[in-house]
Amino acid sequence: MLNLTQINKRASGLQLFMQTIIGRSSPRLIGLYREKSWLIFDVFFPMLSVIGYVLIYKAIGAPADYIGFVVVGGAMTAFWMNILWSMSSQLYWEKETGNLPLYIASPAPMMAILLGMAFGGMVATVIRAAAVILLGSLLFQVTYAIQSGLLLAVIFILSMIALYGLGMMTASAFLLFGREAWHLANLAQEPVFLVSGFYFPLKFLPFWVSAAASVIPLTLGLDAMRQLVFASGATLGFLSVKLEAIILAGLSVLFIVAAKLLLSHTEKLAIREGRITENRR
Amino acid sequence: MNDQINTSSAETGAFSIYRRSIKTAAWLGWKIESNWTDPFLFAVYSIIKPLAGAAIIVIMYSVIAQGNYDTPNFAYLYFGNAFYQYVSSVMTGVSWAIVDDREHYKTLKYMYVAPIHIPAYLLGRGVARILIGSVSVLITLLAGIFFLHVPFHLAEVNWLLFVITLVLGIFILVNLGLILAGITMMLARHSDFVGDAVSSAMFLFTGAIFPLTSLPAFLRPIGYALPITYWLELIRRSLIGTVVDAFPTFAAFSNLQLLGILVAFAVVLGFLSNRVFRACEYKAREQGLIDRVTNY
Numbered sequence: 016m017l018n019l020t021q022i023n024k025r026a027s028g029l030q031l032f033m034q035t036i037i038g039r040s041s042p043r044l045i046g047l048y049r050e051k052s053w054l055i056f057d058v059f060f061p062m063l064s065v066i067g068y069v070l071i072y073k074a075i076g077a078p079a080d081y082i083g084f085v086v087v088g089g090a091m092t093a094f095w096m097n098i099l100w101s102m103s104s105q106l107y108w109e110k111e112t113g114n115l116p117l118y119i120a121s122p123a124p125m126m127a128i129l130l131g132m133a134f135g136g137m138v139a140t141v142i143r144a145a146a147v148i149l150l151g152s153l154l155f156q157v158t159y160a161i162q163s164g165l166l167l168a169v170i171f172i173l174s175m176i177a178l179y180g181l182g183m184m185t186a187s188a189f190l191l192f193g194r195e196a197w198h199l200a201n202l203a204q205e206p207v208f209l210v211s212g213f214y215f216p217l218k219f220l221p222f223w224v225s226a227a228a229s230v231i232p233l234t235l236g237l238d239a240m241r242q243l244v245f246a247s248g249a250t251l252g253f254l255s256v257k258l259e260a261i262i263l264a265g266l267s268v269l270f271i272v273a274a275k276l277l278l279s280h281t282e283k284l285a286i287r288e289g290r291i292t293e294n295r296r
Numbered sequence: 297m298n299d300q301i302n303t304s305s306a307e308t309g310a311f312s313i314y315r316r317s318i319k320t321a322a323w324l325g326w327k328i329e330s331n332w333t334d335p336f337l338f339a340v341y342s343i344i345k346p347l348a349g350a351a352i353i354v355i356m357y358s359v360i361a362q363g364n365y366d367t368p369n370f371a372y373l374y375f376g377n378a379f380y381q382y383v384s385s386v387m388t389g390v391s392w393a394i395v396d397d398r399e400h401y402k403t404l405k406y407m408y409v410a411p412i413h414i415p416a417y418l419l420g421r422g423v424a425r426i427l428i429g430s431v432s433v434l435i436t437l438l439a440g441i442f443f444l445h446v447p448f449h450l451a452e453v454n455w456l457l458f459v460i461t462l463v464l465g466i467f468i469l470v471n472l473g474l475i476l477a478g479i480t481m482m483l484a485r486h487s488d489f490v491g492d493a494v495s496s497a498m499f500l501f502t503g504a505i506f507p508l509t510s511l512p513a514f515l516r517p518i519g520y521a522l523p524i525t526y527w528l529e530l531i532r533r534s535l536i537g538t539v540v541d542a543f544p545t546f547a548a549f550s551n552l553q554l555l556g557i558l559v560a561f562a563v564v565l566g567f568l569s570n571r572v573f574r575a576c577e578y579k580a581r582e583q584g585l586i587d588r589v590t591n592y
Contacts, residue, residue, distance in 0.1 A: 056489050063496040067505065071353065074506040075369060077360045198332055202341055205348035214352055219359050 035123040039131025043101075043139050057093065058146045065089030065151050068214050079158065080247045081215075086151035087244070088213035090144040091237050094178060095207060097140040099200045102182030105132055107189045107196040115190075119286070125278055129186055133179035160246040166256065167243045173263040174236025180270030181232060187277040190285055207231060212238065216251035225253050232266050235259040310413075317412040321420025325389075328396070329424045346381055346432035347439060353377055353505065354444060365444045368542035372532065374446050376504040378436040379531050382429045383469060383498060383524060388491030389425030390473025393418050394480045398588065405587035415573055418477050422470050448536055457551060458534035464558050465527040471562075471569035478576030482583075484590055498524055507543045523561035530554050 068085045109115040118128055151157065161167060189196045207213075210220065210228035217225045217238045228234045239259040242248040253259075330338050357370055364370075398404040407417060440446040473491070480490050499505070501515065502524040508516050519525045532540045533551055541547075546554065580586055 056493065060489065060493055060496060063493075063500060067496075067500050068356065070500070070506050070510055071356060071373065072360070074373075074510045075357060075360045077356075081360070195332055198341065202345060205345055205352065209348045209352050209355070215356050215359050219355060 031122065032124055032127045035127035036131040036134060038123075039128045040135030040138070041131075043132070043135030047139055047142065054146075057143045058150065061089055061092055061143075061147050062150055064092070065147065066154070069151075069155055078247065080245045082155050083152075083157040083159065083245050084216065084241055085214050086148060086155065086157050087241060088237060089151060090147040091233055092208065092213055093140050093144045093147060094137075094175070095211075095213075095233055096204075097136045098178060098182040098185075099203055101136045102129075102132060102179065103185040103189050104196050104200050106186045110190065119282065125282060126183075126275055129183040129274065129278065132186075133183055136182075137175055137179055158246075159244045161244050162249075163243060166260075167240060170236060170239045170243065170256065170260055170263070173260060173267060174232050174240075177232035177263050177266040177270055178236070180267055180274055183274035184270050184277055187274065187281040190281050210234070212253075216241065217253040218251050229262065230266070232263055232270075235263055239263075313411060314413045314416045317414075317416035318420035318423070320412075321393075321417040322423035325393070325421040325424030326427070329428060342428060342431055343435055346436050349381075350374070350377055350436045350439065354440075366447060368539045370444075371447050371536050371539040372507070372543060373505040374440050374444070375437075375532050375536060376528050378433050378440065379528060380499060380502075380504040380524075381432045381436065382426075382466065384492070384495040385425045385429030385432065386422055386466060386469040387473040387476065388495050389429075390418050390422040390470055391476035391480045391491040393421035394477045398481075398586070399590065402587075402589060408586055414577070415474055415570055418474060418573075419470055422473055426466060426470075447539060452537060454534040454537065454551075457530065457555070460555065461527060461530040461534055461558065464555075464562050465524075465531070468523045468527065468558070468562050468565055471565040474569040475565075475572045478573035481580045481585060482576050484588070498522060501525070502528055503545065504528055508545045509543075523558060523565070526554050526558050526561070530558060 065085055068089065069082050072081045072085065106115060109118065118125065152159075189199070207228075210224055211217070211231050211234040212220060212225070212228075213233075217228075217234060220228070225234070235254070236259075238253045239256045242252040242256050254262075332338075333341070353373060354365075357373065358365070361367065361370070394404065397407060407414065437448075441448050472494075476491055476494060483490065501508075501511070501519040502522050503519060504524075508519045508525065511519065526546075529540070529546050530551065533554075549557075
C-alpha cells in the first residue's frame with residue numbers, strides 16, 4: 016500500500032523528465048547487449064549495399080576517394096533508417112502494440128519519451144555506423160585525410176541533434192497516420208538516399224535539388240563530413256563547411272521547437288478524435 | 297466405380313481449392329498493396345521508388361563517366377538493375393506474406409483452419425508483387441530508353457527468348473520466395489529482414505550491376521550457383537544482345553545452354569520449394585509458431 020511519503024518522493028518536473036529519458040532509452044541500449052543478432056542484420060545488411068556501390072565505382076574506374084564516400088554514406092544510412100523506422104514510425108508502432116495509451120495516461124512527459132527514444136536510438140546507431148565504417152575501411156582500404164577533428168565532431172553532433180529533432184517532429188505527424196505510416200516510411204528511403212547524396216557528392220545534383228534536400232540534416236552533415244575527412248572532399252563540397260554548420264545549428268533549433276509544438280497539437284487532436292487507441296490495419 | 301468417382305471428385309476438389317486459394321490471395325494481395333491510399337498517390341509511390349533507386353546508380357555512373365551513357369557498361373548495369381527489381385519484389389513479397397499475416401494482421405492461424413492451400417495462398421500473395429514489380433521494371437526501362445538513351449532497339453529484341461526467360465525467372469523467384477516463407481515462419485526475430493537480406497546478398501553475386509568478373513575470384517562460384525545470374529544474363533541477351541558481347545563472363549555459353557541451365561534450376565526449385573516449405577511448416581506447427589506474435 017502506498018503512503019503519502021512515497022507519493023511525495025515520486026519524481027516530478029525536471030527529475031521526472033530526466034528519469035523518463037533514461038527509462039525510454041534504456042530498452043534500446045540494453046537491447047544492444049541482449050540481442051546480439053543485430054550484428055548480422057544491422058551491420059552485415061548495410062555492408063551489402065556498401066559493397067555493391069563500391070564495386071560499381073570500381074567497375075567504372077572511379078577515383079579512390081569515391082570508395083570512401085560510399086563507405087561513409089553507407090554508414091550514415093543507418094541513422095536515416097533509425098529515424099524512419101525507430102523514431103518517425105515509433106509512436107505509430109506503440110499505438111499498434113497498445114503502449115501509446117499507457118504513455119499518454121502516465122505522468123511522464125511525451126517530449127521526454129521522444130528524447131529517450133532519440134538518445135537510445137542515437138547511441139545504438141552510432142555503434143552500428145562505426146562498425147560499418149570500420150569494416151568498409153578495412154575491406155576497401157579507404158584513406159582518410161582528416162583536416163579538423165574538432166570541426167568534424169561539431170558537424171557530427173549538430174547533424175545528430177538536427178536529425179533526431181526531425182525524427183521527433185515526424186513521430187508526432189506519423190501518430191495521425193494509419194496504414195500510410197509504413198508506406199510513407201518505406202517511400203522515404205531510396206528518394207532520400209538519392210537527393211541527399213548518400214553515395215555520390217551532393218555537388219553533382221542540380222543546385223535547387225540539393226538546396227531543397229538540405230532540409231534533411233544528413234544532406235549537409237554528410238557533405239560537410241566528406242569535406243573534412245577526404246583529400247578531394249573540399250573540392251566536391253556543396254557549400255562551405257562553416258555555412259553548413261550554421262544551417263545545421265538552425266535546423267536543430269527549428270526541429271526541436273517544431274517537435275514540441277507538433278507533439279502538443281497532435282496529442283490533443285488524437286485524444287479528441289479518439290485516434291490514440293484506433294488501429295486501422 | 298464409386299472409388300473412381302470419389303477419387304476424381306477429390307482431385308477436382310483439391311484443384312478447386314488450389315485455384316481458389318491463388319485467386320483470392322492475389323486479390324487480397326493487390327488490396328493490401330494498393331488500397332492504403334488513393335490511386336493517384338499509389339501511382340506516384342509506385343513510380344518514385346524504383347526511379348529513385350535507378351537514379352542513384354545513374355548519377356554515380358554519370359559522375360565518373362561525365363554523362364556518357366552510350367557505353368556497354370552503362371547498358372549492362374541499367375538493365376540488370378531494372379530487372380533485379382523483380383527479385384526484391386517477388387521473392388521478398390511471397391515471404392513477407394508470412395510476416396504480414398502472422399505479426400501484423402494476426403490472421404495466419406485463421407488461414408490454417410480455413411479450407412485453403414497455404415503454399416498456393418502464398419503464391420497468390422506474390423501475384424500482386426509481380427504486377428507491381430512489372431510496373432516498376434517497365435517505368436525504369438522507359439525512363440532509361442527515353443531520357444538516358446540507353447542503347448535499346450526494338451528490332452533487335454529476341455522476343456521469344458525474352459518471354460520464356462521472364463516466365464522462367466518469375467517461376468524461380470516465386471519458388472525461392474516460398475522457401476524463404478518457410479524459413480521466415482520459424483524465425484522469432486528479424487523475420488521481416490530475411491527477404492531483403494537474401495535479395496541484397498544476391499544483388500552482389502548475380503552480376504546485376506557489374507560483371508561477375510569484378511568480384512574477387514573466390515566469390516565468383518557463389519554467383520555461378522545462383523539461378524538469377526543466368527536469368528539476368530539471358531534477359532540482357534534477349535533485349536540488348538550486342539551490348540552483352542562486350543562482357544566475356546558467359547561468352548562460352550550459347551543461349552540454349554543458358555536456357556537449359558535455367559530450366560534445370562526451375563525444375564529443382566519447383567520440386568524443392570514445396571518440400572522445404574512443408575518441412576518448415578511442420579516444425580512451426582510442432583513448436584506452436586503459427587500464431588506467435590513477437591512484436592519484435
